[in-house]
Amino acid sequence: MPDKILTIANATKRYGPVHALDRVSLDVEEGEFLTLLGPSGSGKTTLLSAIAGFAPLTEGRIDLRGRNISNEPPEHRDFGMVFQGYALFPTMTVRDNIAFPLKVRKRPASEVRKRVDECLGLVQMEDFAERMPAQLSGGQQQRIALARALSFEPQVLLLDEPLSALDKKLRADLQWELKSLHDRLGVTFIYVTHDQDEALSMSDRVVILKDGRIQQQGVPDELYKFPRTRFVADFLGKSNFLDLPVTAREGDEMTCRIGGTNFPVTAPGATASGDVLNVALRPERIRLGAPGQELLDGIVRQVSYLGERCLVLVDHAEVGPLMISQPTWKAEVTPKAGLPVSFGWDVDAPVILEDGAA
Amino acid sequence: MPRLPDTLRYWFLVLPALAIMIVFYIWPLLGIWQISLTEPTRGLDNYTRMFDSSAVTTSFILTFRIAFKTTIGCLILGYIVAYVISNFAGRVKPLMVALVLLPFWVSVLIRSFSWIVLLGRSGIVNDTLISSGMIDSPLRLMHNEFGVVLAMIHVMLPFAVLPMLANMRGISGAYVDAARGLGASEFTAFAKVYFPQTMPGVMSGALLVFVLSLGFYITPALLGGGRILMISEYITYQIQEFLNWGLGSALSVGLLVATAVVIALAARFVNLRSALLERK
Numbered sequence: 001m002p003d004k005i006l007t008i009a010n011a012t013k014r015y016g017p018v019h020a021l022d023r024v025s026l027d028v029e030e031g032e033f034l035t036l037l038g039p040s041g042s043g044k045t046t047l048l049s050a051i052a053g054f055a056p057l058t059e060g061r062i063d064l065r066g067r068n069i070s071n072e073p074p075e076h077r078d079f080g081m082v083f084q085g086y087a088l089f090p091t092m093t094v095r096d097n098i099a100f101p102l103k104v105r106k107r108p109a110s111e112v113r114k115r116v117d118e119c120l121g122l123v124q125m126e127d128f129a130e131r132m133p134a135q136l137s138g139g140q141q142q143r144i145a146l147a148r149a150l151s152f153e154p155q156v157l158l159l160d161e162p163l164s165a166l167d168k169k170l171r172a173d174l175q176w177e178l179k180s181l182h183d184r185l186g187v188t189f190i191y192v193t194h195d196q197d198e199a200l201s202m203s204d205r206v207v208i209l210k211d212g213r214i215q216q217q218g219v220p221d222e223l224y225k226f227p228r229t230r231f232v233a234d235f236l237g238k239s240n241f242l243d244l245p246v247t248a249r250e251g252d253e254m255t256c257r258i259g260g261t262n263f264p265v266t267a268p269g270a271t272a273s274g275d276v277l278n279v280a281l282r283p284e285r286i287r288l289g290a291p292g293q294e295l296l297d298g299i300v301r302q303v304s305y306l307g308e309r310c311l312v313l314v315d316h317a318e319v320g321p322l323m324i325s326q327p328t329w330k331a332e333v334t335p336k337a338g339l340p341v342s343f344g345w346d347v348d349a350p351v352i353l354e355d356g357a358a
Numbered sequence: 359m360p361r362l363p364d365t366l367r368y369w370f371l372v373l374p375a376l377a378i379m380i381v382f383y384i385w386p387l388l389g390i391w392q393i394s395l396t397e398p399t400r401g402l403d404n405y406t407r408m409f410d411s412s413a414v415t416t417s418f419i420l421t422f423r424i425a426f427k428t429t430i431g432c433l434i435l436g437y438i439v440a441y442v443i444s445n446f447a448g449r450v451k452p453l454m455v456a457l458v459l460l461p462f463w464v465s466v467l468i469r470s471f472s473w474i475v476l477l478g479r480s481g482i483v484n485d486t487l488i489s490s491g492m493i494d495s496p497l498r499l500m501h502n503e504f505g506v507v508l509a510m511i512h513v514m515l516p517f518a519v520l521p522m523l524a525n526m527r528g529i530s531g532a533y534v535d536a537a538r539g540l541g542a543s544e545f546t547a548f549a550k551v552y553f554p555q556t557m558p559g560v561m562s563g564a565l566l567v568f569v570l571s572l573g574f575y576i577t578p579a580l581l582g583g584g585r586i587l588m589i590s591e592y593i594t595y596q597i598q599e600f601l602n603w604g605l606g607s608a609l610s611v612g613l614l615v616a617t618a619v620v621i622a623l624a625a626r627f628v629n630l631r632s633a634l635l636e637r638k
């Protein structure tokens with residue numbers, strides 16, 4: 001089992017009446033790529049700042065390899081940080097920016113020069129050493145901020161929405177680069193984003209925050225497949241939410257009913273009791289077929305073509321409208337508004353949620 | 359209706375101000391140039407006298423020295439004030455900015471007289487010191503360079519604070535955080551990261567205070583008590599007491615040229631700085 005590098009226990013941060021963080025407990029493993037994901041205002045930056053030492057916690061503690069660092073100033077923590085707006089020092093050249101952490105550590109000049117060149121190479125910016133930050137594009141500034149944060153070989157790299165200011169294409173490229181940088185260097189990354197695609201594509205583990213609390217954490221695949229709450233199911237990807245009346249129950253096997261149709265639902269370890277199941281159903285887990293071919297009948301309301309797949313909104317007398325995602329290359333039916341269709345899903349497709357239908 | 363070309367329309371907008379400037383400023387100024395070259399005789403006599411007179415030289419040196427001291431004083435005090443307001447004031451920030459602006463509502467004359475009340479032979483400061491037994495006879499706190507510089511620093515302080523405040527407002531707190539996160543102590547982060555970014559504000563504050571101080575009249579006249587003759591007061595003497603319009607005008611031209619040189623030198627310096635610091 002890998003070692004814990006950081007242990008965050010009961011971290012709470014209040015700004016007046018606002019709980020920016022509310023009893024957050026979290027372990028960070030040595031060398032992992034951990035992502036803090038949440039909507040704006042969920043406390044991601046606050047948590048990262050607390051780890052970095054900029055915002056002391058109201059309550060709780062943070063340990064670095066078993067040593068309490070809650071009261072240490074940021075300069076003693078030895079964490080690299082990439083800020084949301086990069087915060088490159090505008091009065092210094094790119095070279096001086098990257099050299100800054102080395103100079104304040106009083107490393108010899110020859111070593112500084114060598115290390116800066118290495119870091120410029122790491123982010124493929126060798127030709128830009130003598131530029132001023134204002135003379136760089138957003139993507140280039142991002143790379144320099146990364147090089148600067150890595151130059152002193154920190155034990156942990158903290159990144160606050162480093163890609164959010166960039167355009168979509170560049171963001172996708174840099175995601176790959178960041179990931180491969182992480183794999184090459186073996187440094188622990190704590191990455192903050194509000195972008196679920198970024199979180200899913202890069203992380204070893206994702207922690208979902210909302211209103212200063214951890215909602216759920218896990219590896220991306222597990223989080224996507226088994227969201228525990230409606231919030232997570234909605235925030236990570238798209239989901240349809242259904243309230244299914246339970247007509248029969250036998251261990252994990254249940255029978256639910258929509259309209260006049262009964263169908264089985266497996267709910268491994270589901271704690272849900274009562275007569276109604278709140279389930280989340282991923283659009284891509286729903287099959288579309290000709291009328292009568294699948295479980296339920298409906299009428300196409302709207303179709304949105306997205307290239308590799310299309311989103312179909314289907315109306316049903318009892319539930320609906322339901323969002324269905326269909327690969328365009330293997331469409332059973334070519335959906336069109338007004339077309340009668342049928343739809344259905346596998347037994348394990350509906351995920352039972354813990355919280356109410358709210 | 360045919361529209362005027364844009365540039366012409368803008369000229370019309372500035373026309374009233376321009377007219378006032380020409381009639382009440384440029385025109386008399388040209389008059390001064392003319393007087394300096396014609397009174398009492400045609401030629402450069404006034405200028406040769408000006409350069410030969412040791413009293414004039416002394417006054418110019420004194421003027422620059424006082425302006426320099428005032429500038430340094432204003433920069434040091436003003437920087438601290440601007441820094442605290444920008445970085446630590448929090449909710450009381452508007453109040454503190456208002457307090458900086460408050461002196462503008464009180465005439466310079468009143469502010470200078472209040473310094474006389476404070477610093478005079480039997481002023482508040484001397485009275486307090488004597489009655490508390492710390493000194494036996496009153497200290498000379500005014501009618502000397504000390505008093506003039508002290509009062510001028512007070513009068514000029516807002517002119518130093520405001521440009522620095524405007525400059526510091528544009529500096530995100532993320533820079534200092536970033537510096538500290540990268541291992542810099544509080545002091546290093548300030549010295550290496552924050553302070554260089556405030557240079558444009560410091561430079562414009564310095565320029566403003568220095569140039570205003572060079573031509574300042576009221577405060578030095580009141581606090582100097584005739585012993586500290588800065589160039590403006592020297593000019594007044596020449597014209598009012600000796601009716602020496604020629605030399606007085608030549609001195610004015612001299613002060614104007616000296617000020618213009620300072621601005622030209624500083625403007626290059628300041629521009630250079632802000633070009634380096636340009637941010638998107």
Ligand SMILES: Nc1ncnc2c1ncn2[C@@H]1O[C@H](COP(=O)(O)OP(=O)(O)O)[C@@H](O)[C@H]1O
Pocket residue numbers: 015018019020038039040041042043044045046047
């Ligand atoms: N310095 C502060 N003063 C007051 N409230 C703050 C401060 N910083 C953050 N907050 C509040 O704390 C909550 C979390 O903020 P933040 O951590 O910045 O969220 P995120 O980075 O996820 O968008 C928000 O409600 C925000 O308004």
Ligand SMILES: [Mg+2]
Pocket residue numbers: 044045
């Ligand atoms: Mg944030």
